[in-house]
Amino acid sequence: MMMDYPLTLIPILERAGRLFGKVEIVSRLDKGSLHRYCYADFYRRARALAAALQNAGLKRGDRVATLMGNHYAHLEAYFGIPVASGVLHTLNLRLHPRDLAYIVNHAQDRFLIVDDALLPLFEKFRESVSLERVVVVSLSGPKPPGAEEDYESFLGSGGDEFSYPELKEDEPAALCYTSGTTGRPKGVLYSHRALVLGAFALSLVDSLAISHHDVILPVVPLFHAAAWGVPYAATMVGAKQIFFGAHLDPETLLELFEKEQVTFSNGVPTVWIRMLEALESNPGRWKLAPGFRLAVAGSAAPESMIRGFERHGVRVVHGWGMTEIPPMCTLSQPKSTMRELTDDETYALRAKQGLPGPFLDFRAMGESGEVPWDGKTMGELQARGPWVAAAYYNLPEKQDRWTADGWFATGDVVTIDPEGYIKIVDRTKDLINSGGEWISSLDLENALTSHPAIQEAAVIAVPHPEWQERPLALLVSNGNPRPSPEELREYLEQQFAHWQVPDAFLFRDEILRTSTGKFWKAKLREEYSNWKWKP
Ligand code: ADP
Numbered sequence: 364m365m366m367d368y369p370l371t372l373i374p375i376l377e378r379a380g381r382l383f384g385k386v387e388i389v390s391r392l393d394k395g396s397l398h399r400y401c402y403a404d405f406y407r408r409a410r411a412l413a414a415a416l417q418n419a420g421l422k423r424g425d426r427v428a429t430l431m432g433n434h435y436a437h438l439e440a441y442f443g444i445p446v447a448s449g450v451l452h453t454l455n456l457r458l459h460p461r462d463l464a465y466i467v468n469h470a471q472d473r474f475l476i477v478d479d480a481l482l483p484l485f486e487k488f489r490e491s492v493s494l495e496r497v498v499v500v501s502l503s504g505p506k507p508p509g510a511e512e513d514y515e516s517f518l519g520s521g522g523d524e525f526s527y528p529e530l531k532e533d534e535p536a537a538l539c540y541t542s543g544t545t546g547r548p549k550g551v552l553y554s555h556r557a558l559v560l561g562a563f564a565l566s567l568v569d570s571l572a573i574s575h576h577d578v579i580l581p582v583v584p585l586f587h588a589a590a591w592g593v594p595y596a597a598t599m600v601g602a603k604q605i606f607f608g609a610h611l612d613p614e615t616l617l618e619l620f621e622k623e624q625v626t627f628s629n630g631v632p633t634v635w636i637r638m639l640e641a642l643e644s645n646p647g648r649w650k651l652a653p654g655f656r657l658a659v660a661g662s663a664a665p666e667s668m669i670r671g672f673e674r675h676g677v678r679v680v681h682g683w684g685m686t687e688i689p690p691m692c693t694l695s696q697p698k699s700t701m702r703e704l705t706d707d708e709t710y711a712l713r714a715k716q717g718l719p720g721p722f723l724d725f726r727a728m729g730e731s732g733e734v735p736w737d738g739k740t741m742g743e744l745q746a747r748g749p750w751v752a753a754a755y756y757n758l759p760e761k762q763d764r765w766t767a768d769g770w771f772a773t774g775d776v777v778t779i780d781p782e783g784y785i786k787i788v789d790r791t792k793d794l795i796n797s798g799g800e801w802i803s804s805l806d807l808e809n810a811l812t813s814h815p816a817i818q819e820a821a822v823i824a825v826p827h828p829e830w831q832e833r834p835l836a837l838l839v840s841n842g843n844p845r846p847s848p849e850e851l852r853e854y855l856e857q858q859f860a861h862w863q864v865p866d867a868f869l870f871r872d873e874i875l876r877t878s879t880g881k882f883w884k885a886k887l888r889e890e891y892s893n894w895k896w897k898p
Pocket of ligand 1: 660664684787879881
């Protein structure tokens with residue numbers, strides 16, 4: 364038998380501090396300057412934060428909220444809070460203040476760490492929440508205004524003596540709320556064990572191959588699903604980490620990628636589509652690190668985007684994940700037995716959401732049980748595994764997302780092909796029901812974005828007097844001459860049956876998105892619910 368040694372974040376922090384003290388962590392601050400320090404500083408400060416929290420009376424399982432951008436102090440909170448037996452509760456700073464107040468109250472957060480630049484946002488819901496202590500990180504100025512407590516002084520308040528509490532691996536380490544695109548935000552508690560196993564899973568060579576030799580820049584906000592676990596994996600292997608701060612425009616990011624020779628980044632397609640455009644219109648302007656790779660998830664990565672980045676020597680790895688199953692759950696890479704696939708077949712495969720990682724069990728359920736792996740039959744994806752949520756936080760009425768035999772029902776409709784590759788067809792609520800036949804909005808969007816004049820496409824179901832629902836396409840042009848509806852129809856009919864092709868194509872300046880960068884289909888459907896179809 365082996366020792367009973369709990370899988371917690373403590374050994375990850377300890378190893379990073381002891382073995383990789385000289386490795387750098389770089390953060391871009393608001394005004395563009397770069398803050399640089401090393402793992403040795405990070406280690407000391409994360410422990411100082413833990414000591415300060417203990418000194419402030421933090422009890423086991425107490426929630427400490429963060430309202431912060433992507434930078435070193437947030438990484439300190441990623442470790443300092445959980446190793447002190449607290450729960451890191453990352454707040455989504457793109458939410459409405461009303462939702463933030465709801466979430467802070469629902470989570471019963473006790474402390475808050477907030478960026479000075481985000482104080483105006485905090486002020487908008489401060490009166491609606493009751494927090495015992497608010498600590499301000501000064502990134503844009505020397506000192507917090509008024510009576511606010513300064514993060515640096517707070518770090519100094521715990522004294523030099525710090526010893527870790529005894530933690531069990533199934534204790535909660537972090538709390539994240541879904542963005543609430545489909546109803547009230549729901550909280551998911553991540554255990555230490557889930558985060559540790561997730562860090563291992565991400566680092567596998569056949570997964571994202573996160574290595575000590577990488578330079579890692581998460582583009583996913585640190586408030587979103589633990590940035591898909593990437594900061595935990597990066598710290599576990601002692602990789603150099605870069606944080607972008609608050610600015611996400613493609614040129615700033617590309618400059619940072621070039622300057623720090625970033626080798627790995629992760630984010631949602633929206634960001635990458637804009638970045639690809641910047642690369643295409645400025646050939647040779649940025650010298651990216653050889654072997655640079657991007658993990659893309661959150662919504663479907665169009666095949667044209669995967670091909671586009673490849674032209675610039677950037678490898679895109681497409682995956683699927685959700686707040687309830689952090690970090691990424693599936694990744695789409697060809698198997699060793701697929702070398703005979705043509706280029707086109709390989710790209711089509713890579714645009715699927717892919718294969719589940721080790722320890723994750725998936726099945727697709729139709730009306731009469733599990734659907735066959737034929738790449739055609741649709742079913743709802745259900746999941747089981749050591750980092751799949753078992754319940755929402757304090758929300759017994761939402762337990763219906765778990766089946767009687769213990770699987771989590773994801774709400775995504777998929778097909779699974781004979782090789783086991785999962786393809787997301789739609790969210791259950793976004794599928795289009797045209798006279799009893801189902802149409803996948805994602806397939807249409809993928810095809811539309813491959814058109815040379817289209818940058819973005821969202822297809823939604825709109826009520827129809829005869830067919831119940833019909834697809835309507837919202838498009839953003841990329842500046843090339845706009846095709847007519849007839850041309851687009853013809854273009855799509857190369858791939859789709861006549862009845863699957865949208866009945867209307869509307870060009871817009873932009874398409875409404877949620878706080879996590881997905882098309883806000885529920886809102887869009889509402890907006891177009893009275894659309895008058897031409898007879
Ligand atoms: P929320 O549920 O609050 O919108 P999540 O980030 O948890 O936020 O969203 C997870 C959902 O995002 C998945 O259930 C799925 O519908 C969608 N999604 C994630 N990755 C992909 C992908 N690669 N392709 C298509 N859809 C995706």
